[in-house]
Amino acid sequence: LAAGDGPRYKTLRDYLRVLRAHRLLIAGMTLLFAGAAFAISSRAAPSYGAEALMSCTDPVVDENTLGGSGFPRRTPELEASVCAQRVTRIDIAEAVKERLDTRLTPGELLGMVEAARESRTNLVAIKATAGEPELAAQVANAFARETARAHTADERGRYREAARSLRSRFRRQATARNTPIVRAQFEERVARLESLGQFARPVEIVERAEPAATATSPSPARNAVLAGLVGLTLGIAAAFLRDALDIRLREPGQIQSEVGLPLMACVSRDALGAAGCLPGAARRLPSADAEAFRILRRNADFIAGGSRVRSIAVTSAVPEEGKSTVAASLAWAQAAAGRRTLLIECDLRRPTLAKRLNVKPTPGLTDYLTGKAEFPDVVRGLALERHPPVNGNGKAPGHLLEVVTAGSPSHGPAELLETSSFKDFVATAARSYDQVILDTGPLLPVADTLEVLEAVDAVVVCVRASRTTRDQASAARRALGVFRDKPAGLVVTGVREDRYPAYGYEGYEEKQPAGVA
Numbered sequence: 001l002a003a004g005d006g007p008r009y010k011t012l013r014d015y016l017r018v019l020r021a022h023r024l025l026i027a028g029m030t031l032l033f034a035g036a037a038f039a040i041s042s043r044a045a046p047s048y049g050a051e052a053l054m055s056c057t058d059p060v061v062d063e064n065t066l067g068g069s070g071f072p073r074r075t076p077e078l079e080a081s082v083c084a085q086r087v088t089r090i091d092i093a094e095a096v097k098e099r100l101d102t103r104l105t106p107g108e109l110l111g112m113v114e115a116a117r118e119s120r121t122n123l124v125a126i127k128a129t130a131g132e133p134e135l136a137a138q139v140a141n142a143f144a145r146e147t148a149r150a151h152t153a154d155e156r157g158r159y160r161e162a163a164r165s166l167r168s169r170f171r172r173q174a175t176a177r178n179t180p181i182v183r184a185q186f187e188e189r190v191a192r193l194e195s196l197g198q199f200a201r202p203v204e205i206v207e208r209a210e211p212a213a214t215a216t217s218p219s220p221a222r223n224a225v226l227a228g229l230v231g232l233t234l235g236i237a238a239a240f241l242r243d244a245l246d247i248r249l250r251e252p253g254q255i256q257s258e259v260g261l262p263l264m265a266c267v268s269r270d271a272l273g274a275a276g277c278l279p280g281a282a283r284r285l286p287s288a289d290a291e292a293f294r295i296l297r298r299n300a301d302f303i304a305g306g307s308r309v310r311s312i313a314v315t316s317a318v319p320e321e322g323k324s325t326v327a328a329s330l331a332w333a334q335a336a337a338g339r340r341t342l343l344i345e346c347d348l349r350r351p352t353l354a355k356r357l358n359v360k361p362t363p364g365l366t367d368y369l370t371g372k373a374e375f376p377d378v379v380r381g382l383a384l385e386r387h388p389p390v391n392g393n394g395k396a397p398g399h400l401l402e403v404v405t406a407g408s409p410s411h412g413p414a415e416l417l418e419t420s421s422f423k424d425f426v427a428t429a430a431r432s433y434d435q436v437i438l439d440t441g442p443l444l445p446v447a448d449t450l451e452v453l454e455a456v457d458a459v460v461v462c463v464r465a466s467r468t469t470r471d472q473a474s475a476a477r478r479a480l481g482v483f484r485d486k487p488a489g490l491v492v493t494g495v496r497e498d499r500y501p502a503y504g505y506e507g508y509e510e511k512q513p514a515g516v517a
């Protein structure tokens with residue numbers, strides 16, 4: 001009995017399984033985030049943007065205009081950078097406040113604008129954002145106008161200053177050597193600087209801001225998409241977290257590697273509570289599961305590697321894993337194949353077979369073991385669909401399938417199953433029938449189950465998918481370790497057909513040989 005402790009996610013299928021199993025969680029989180037972002041941003045106050053464009057130039061285009069005046073020249077790009085920095089100065093904001101005659105403070109006005117030189121050009125863009133489109137345009141235009149005005153005034157001042165200093169330099173240097181031509185050149189330069197000081201236009205507004213027709217923010221659709229992506233990411237993370245924290249065994253393959261027994265059959269959720277396809281039973285097996293039990297019957301024949309197995313106990317780690325379902329249905333499958341089969345209910349604590357098979361509950365196994373009933377009294381025949389009762393020995397009609405129910409409630413079930421008369425009962429039954437199937441109690445909480453296992457040739461362990469935990473499965477494996485040499489196989493119950501279609505009717509037989517011991 002070897003168990004695999006391989007990595008949890010081996011192939012892409014394992015990842016897809018997690019995504020598929022938690023698809024509702026993932027979809028829910030995506031929709032929740034997207035919906036919340038949409039609702040919040042739909043309700044947020046809209047804001048509008050407006051942009052004015054200024055073009056900056058150095059008016060001293062001609063290199064010779066100021067030749068030798070020592071006046072620092074600027075490239076248009078540098079001019080634009082100087083101008084862009086000027087936009088967000090407090091004195092500009094104060095001038096804007098005055099011009100617009102608004103209640104907004106200069107600080108608030110500054111908070112509404114951004115200015116930047118457009119890369120590698122001499123253009124400066126002034127962007128304003130406001131709750132109303134008109135206000136945004138007004139603010140952008142006012143900043144543009146005030147910046148242009150202040151910048152122009154500064155630049156013109158610089159030219160006038162340059163003219164003054166040129167003139168005084170000329171006077172200091174005035175000598176008799178100055179020819180009329182030299183003097184005329186000086187006069188001309190000074191005159192140009194003075195006229196620049198009056199008329200230079202280093203900055204022009206090339207595009208006025210216009211009120212925008214649509215709001216720049218919020219954008220509910222864009223926000224919803226972005227938040228949806230965040231929700232999707234978190235949903236996937238949550239799915240893998242949940243999967244990592246989930247200690248239940250889900251997939252048949254996962255269960256098999258944990259339990260370390262050959263997988264003999266998978267039984268669907270819909271089959272739980274059924275007892276084969278007996279006409280008298282309270283619940284019939286779905287047809288795919290009937291096929292699964294035929295496969296289980298065949299696999300059971302090979303469980304001991306070819307030697308004949310007459311008695312098989314069906315057990316599980318914990319209660320409600322489908323033991324009674326598997327025991328009764330396996331017994332049906334054996335009988336339907338023409339074998340004389342006896343089903344014995346050894347789960348004395350939670351008997352269910354009498355009800356499921358629609359037979360009298362007493363007298364049964366406990367009554368036989370306490371000496372209150374004889375063997376023929378406790379055996380009840382069950383009619384099969386395709387095998388009507390036959391005349392066994394020429395007198396009474398015999399049945400291919402017979403059952404011994406748990407019988408009257410007893411005080412010490414463990415003691416009853418420990419007795420040698422129980423072991424003799426099983427041994428006698430194994431001699432008189434082709435096949436004996438024992439429905440037992442669970443392994444972990446009940447000590448007497450081990451007594452039953454001791455009396456049989458082989459064991460079938462049921463593990464219910466999506467319910468039994470890793471710990472329970474490995475505890476059962478350890479408990480079974482006592483019978484290391486006893487042939488054992490695994491039946492996974494409660495499988496969801498829609499989740500693991502490969503384990504359904506189609507394609508199952510091809511997979512089977514690997515699971516047979």
Ligand SMILES: Nc1ncnc2c1ncn2[C@@H]1O[C@H](COP(=O)(O)OP(=O)(O)OP(=O)(O)O)[C@@H](O)[C@H]1O
Pocket residue numbers: 272273274283316318319320321322323324325326347350352441442
């Ligand atoms: N008639 C029914 N319809 C649907 N589900 C049922 C029905 N009867 C039983 N089940 C399901 O099957 C489970 C138990 O099946 P079953 O009795 O075969 O298991 P078990 O291992 O023998 O249980 P226990 O340990 O109680 O003997 C129950 O937990 C229940 O979920």
Ligand SMILES: [Mg+2]
Pocket residue numbers: 323324325347350352439440
């Ligand atoms: Mg049971």
